[in-house]
Amino acid sequence: MNISLILEMAADAAGDRVGLVCDGKRWTYGALLAAARGAAENIRKSGCEHVALLDESSEAAAIALFGAALAGVPYCPLNYRLADNDLAALLARIAPAVIIGDIDRVNRLCPDAGNLVRTRADFVAEAQAASADAPAEGDEGEGIAIQLFTSGTTAAPKAAILRHSNLLSYILGTVEFGVADEADAALVSVPPYHIAGISALLSSIYSLRRILLLPAFEPEAWIRLAESEGATNAFVVPTMLSRIIDKLEGLTADLSSLRAIAYGGGKMPLEIIDRALDLFPETGFTNAYGLTETSSTVALLGPDEHRAAHKSDDPQVRARLASVGQPLPTVELEIRDEDGQVLPAGERGEIYVRGDQVSGEYKERSALDADGWFPTRDAGWLDEEGYLFLAGRADDVIVRGGENMSPGEIEDVVATHPAIGDSCAVAVPSVEWGEAVGLACVVRPGHQAPSEQALCELIRDRLRSSRVPEKVLFVDELPYNEMGKLLRREVKKLFAD
């Protein structure tokens, strides 16, 4: 099976319907498929082993994704925000490759004679030119569809591999073909190198929902595009939602077409989602939890659950606004302790998932266990009704004198202090305990920083004395990456200085 089936079915069922809009240009499913077939022909002729994109989102991302699939070559979108030396290391790992986008940077960092380097415009024009003579038949799709370098918040980037079968299982299991109305449109503003940026293309095309690509996120541009094209759906990461809300407060904009907003990719602050639910009273919100290695979403909290939690007086229902919901019907999920024992509801451990969409595979090795379970390295717990709560990365666990503690439990308590806007607990070296807790805090604007002693007392009262930080730092802001992921390794460095 080949993911190109998604675009082929869309083109078969609705070839003349507009499937993608970017920078004012409109592409029908038929035109996208023709260009993808032409791109596949050019990729085959190049003899390259990867197809990489070093560019913001555009039609070229969709054409390269499906063109690579038809040619049977892994598609490997790269993070253009990486520093030169990090990017050069990744380019060296994928050469010889067809590379689309920033040709000057590619030629400077990786002058490999085997590469075929093209600007976005040239790649698209050459694909269109080759389409007339390109065969309709594509690769069988037995191999790798996508290779994504993980963001590496804890270590060097790993090359995660998604097979055609993983991605198609995800799409067939979660999306009904052609379900969207012709007026429906999904605003996609996540970068093309993020799994959500890829799954958004696949899901939208399979549902025949027109894609509105915003090449680079900027809140006002997002609002204006949603308004002018009548976006009905959107996917955002938490930082985007927060910036959209801030911008909306000073603008007149009609976003009444927006029926559904899905979010994921990082922890959503309660305050932001509460404001969003008030600001968009008619919109359905969905929180999606997933990883690159799981072909995107494995659990979700749906619109009705958001509304129920938002206005509930029942603390357990209210708490669900911080949950990532329940596993998809096609995915199995367990919480396990360090010895691999399955834990009961309420106990924190590592999240394991299993299902056809779960690849759990890296270029170097598979992380699946003998029974096909993938250890996500995310920590979490399930409540009595099976709602999943995340508690940071398993690697972020602080081990103090043999006692394991999760940063999340400390941060959750610190968040209840009225003067603290954000916090991060990390392991700091301790002569006595091996590791101890270091706590970095951001004071809310207009508040006085609490004393270190006050924070320590709060934690001692609510948790155990072992959780009390040995070091407390007050910082102006915590380091996040562009997708809203807290960079804990950077916070650790603050304590080393």
Place this chain on the structure above:
Amino acid sequence: MKAGTKLKSAVCDTEVMVIRLGEGTIECGGAPMTEDKVAALGELNAGFAAGTLMGKRYVDAAGTFELLCVKPGKGSLSVDGTALSIKDAKPLPASD
């Protein structure tokens, strides 16, 4: 045959992709489906003429077989003479 194989009807326009399969003959419109298109379409069996719908998944009662309709046609799908039915998909909110 393996998952991912595409099969064509011998009596109508229907094409399917095999998602899951077991032992048995996959048929459309009462006739076995084939990997290559037949030169001339045969006659549709009136007992298997309810038609296939684009993008629907068809399953047997045991869940051994699952076929995705990638081109619709007039015949309906069966395995060894037993009709397949459309898989009930619980609608999920769009999450990406």
